[in-house]
Amino acid sequence: MLTFHLTSHSNVAPYLQIVQQVRQSLLAGVLHPGDQLPTVKDVVAALAINPNTVLKAYRELEREGLVEGRQGVGTFALRRPDGPPPAVQAMLGRSLARWVDKARLAGFDDAGMESLLRATLLSAADEAIA
Amino acid sequence: MIAPSRPGETMAITTTQLGKRYGTTGNSKAKWALRECTLDVPEGRICGLVGANGAGKTTLLKLLVGLARPSSGSVRVLGQPSDTPAFLRDVGYLAQEVPLYRRWTAADHLSLGANLNGVWDGEAARERLQSLDIPLDQRVGTMSGGQRAQVALALALGKRPRLLLLDEPVAALDPLARREFLASLGAAVAESEGGLTVILSSHLVSDLERICDYLVVLAESRNLLSGDLDGVLASHRLLTSARRDIGSIEHQHTVLRVEHTPRQTSVWVRLEGTLHDPSWQSEEMSLEDIVLAYLARRPVQAADAPAAIGGVR
Numbered sequence: 001m002l003t004f005h006l007t008s009h010s011n012v013a014p015y016l017q018i019v020q021q022v023r024q025s026l027l028a029g030v031l032h033p034g035d036q037l038p039t040v041k042d043v044v045a046a047l048a049i050n051p052n053t054v055l056k057a058y059r060e061l062e063r064e065g066l067v068e069g070r071q072g073v074g075t076f077a078l079r080r081p082d083g084p085p086p087a088v089q090a091m092l093g094r095s096l097a098r099w100v101d102k103a104r105l106a107g108f109d110d111a112g113m114e115s116l117l118r119a120t121l122l123s124a125a126d127e128a129i130a
Numbered sequence: 131m132i133a134p135s136r137p138g139e140t141m142a143i144t145t146t147q148l149g150k151r152y153g154t155t156g157n158s159k160a161k162w163a164l165r166e167c168t169l170d171v172p173e174g175r176i177c178g179l180v181g182a183n184g185a186g187k188t189t190l191l192k193l194l195v196g197l198a199r200p201s202s203g204s205v206r207v208l209g210q211p212s213d214t215p216a217f218l219r220d221v222g223y224l225a226q227e228v229p230l231y232r233r234w235t236a237a238d239h240l241s242l243g244a245n246l247n248g249v250w251d252g253e254a255a256r257e258r259l260q261s262l263d264i265p266l267d268q269r270v271g272t273m274s275g276g277q278r279a280q281v282a283l284a285l286a287l288g289k290r291p292r293l294l295l296l297d298e299p300v301a302a303l304d305p306l307a308r309r310e311f312l313a314s315l316g317a318a319v320a321e322s323e324g325g326l327t328v329i330l331s332s333h334l335v336s337d338l339e340r341i342c343d344y345l346v347v348l349a350e351s352r353n354l355l356s357g358d359l360d361g362v363l364a365s366h367r368l369l370t371s372a373r374r375d376i377g378s379i380e381h382q383h384t385v386l387r388v389e390h391t392p393r394q395t396s397v398w399v400r401l402e403g404t405l406h407d408p409s410w411q412s413e414e415m416s417l418e419d420i421v422l423a424y425l426a427r428r429p430v431q432a433a434d435a436p437a438a439i440g441g442v443r
Contacts, residue, residue, distance in 0.1 A: 008340070023267040039322040040320045041317050044317050044320045045313050045320075047340075048340060049340050050176055050343045051319050052343045054320075
């Protein structure tokens, strides 16, 4: 069963963190179409968050066509979001892990890596526009 | 940006100009513990009640549960005025001092609950405690604070209330016990599928931010803010700019606090519409900062109407 985790030191709203984690689990093949998502009560009991936060996340995922709520039964994964297949994901993940090792050897801490990644994404976006 | 109200929501609580004064009328020592409190809390919400000590939180909760009579204004709870005892059947109240008998076991308390209440779901209460590994045959006096709070919560939920009022239930608990208590509370609300409304007073804003979806801020006996939590977060901003006059901001929005340094002006505001002036740099405020801005704001002007955000008025 999928478990969620929330960070309060994030600019991402809690419901969006859940949306992103479901999307990511579907992309990575951790969650398959047909699998049941944790019930609202289970998520609330695990994270001590408001039930409406979970409902809002599940509604958003439903709107995107990724999950389906079945009355009185629960919420089920419907399909993978558009994105690279799990094998490509795994490959990219492995090469990123190698990069992280290299960066750590070079003396980067997590925060340093995050800001480098963000800067790189930003400059890549700029180039795409130009 | 005031968030729109959610259409079709029924109110669990409606107060109109509600006030409570302790001491005899005409006595100069008579003191308003709560005044001109107008607010709504929709059904199915978990509402955080926050404010400094002495701001009127406990008074408001007592008025809602009928333990105090209004000196002015009115209050409706679950569609009924609070001076009829009928509504009490559907209301659970947990006072600040956890009301348990230390020499009694959890099971003793559950039997008492069964005897005192017309509607009683003892099975659910037992299951709730068992799932938390709380021994039913242990005296509550020998339990941890967190376990005692869970027993009290199970008792309060045993009568299957439609409204549960909790006065600082987690104030004395360690972080883990607090998290577990709020998780149990949230799970009970999830289970009720909109049938249980909770009002929870606390000083711990980070807890409220997690578990609540509605917020009421009280300061100096007055209701300064009430509304949907998302709406509250969306409508408050910290604006900064090179030092300047704030007349244009004051004209359109509600200024909570201003700080001028020789070079810079910072304004904490509640936006009452779109911010048109792009020369202000606008940042979101954390819930903690929003609450602090209201609590530190003084003196409160009499003409200052409370904001109902995402509200229904």
